[in-house]
Amino acid sequence: MWRDLLEGEWMVEFYAPWCPACQNLQPEWEKFAEWGEDLGVNVAKVDVTEQPGLSGRFIITALPTIYHCKDGEFRRYQGARTKTDFINFINDQEWKSIEPVSSWFGPSSFLMSSMSALFQLSMWIRHGHGYLTENLGIPVWGSYAIFGLATLFSGLILGLMMVFLADCICPSKRHRPAQYPQSRKLSPEAGELLKKLDEEQEADEEDNSEDEMEGKEVSNRDSSLRAVRQRLAKTAAPLDKS
DSSP states (O other), X not given: OHHHHTSSEEEEEEEOTTOHHHHHHHHHXXXXXXXXXXXXXXEEEEETTTOHHXXXXXXXXXXXXXXXXXXXXXXXXXXXXXXHHHHHHHHTXXXXXXXXXXXXXXXXXXXXXXXXXXXXXXHHHHHHHHIIIIISOOXXXXXXXXXXXXXXXXXXXXHHHHHHHHHHHSOXXXXXXXXXXXXXXOOHHHHHHHHHHHHHHHHHHHHHTTOHHHHHHHHHHHHHHHHHHHHHHHHHHHHHHO
């Protein structure tokens, strides 16, 4: 188990049953395992075809691959592969001369944990494909279609979750009605006058719908009213400052 490798001293071989080099190593590895108790080291082996998650943590690219693990530090063994060499490696502490794997890319890092999860996911997909095609008799193309739809659905759910989180963290700005920039600076007298001008403008706009000719006159009057309002706003600012 992965948690067991984080405590004590271990020598771990990653192998595959179909690998010829792994088969040649097995006699020497089993002889070395008999010395494990005397040397105070745990000797183990991992079948990469059965434990993709564990092999994914170590990014096994060649078989067989041997790792030395001690108290959470991982070193790759690259010496000769005989029982005597293995014993000397542990007994003489030759592992101290090997630089441990960087913490960023070590088996216990977040990156390698994510890689392990991807390896396990691939194994589950393969088992699921075999179950659908062999046990349930679904055609191969049907199994691919099921996994394709599942991928689209999961992507949709993840996308909605990301949009929801983004909206919670950075909410969008709501539209606010525009306000008169000088409304706070106007004196009470100017405010009353502006209120009367607004009332007159509303009355003129109602009359505008009755007669087209009168509408033109109202528009001219509106422009004059706007000019008066602008003058009042300009005169109100100095009054407020004083």
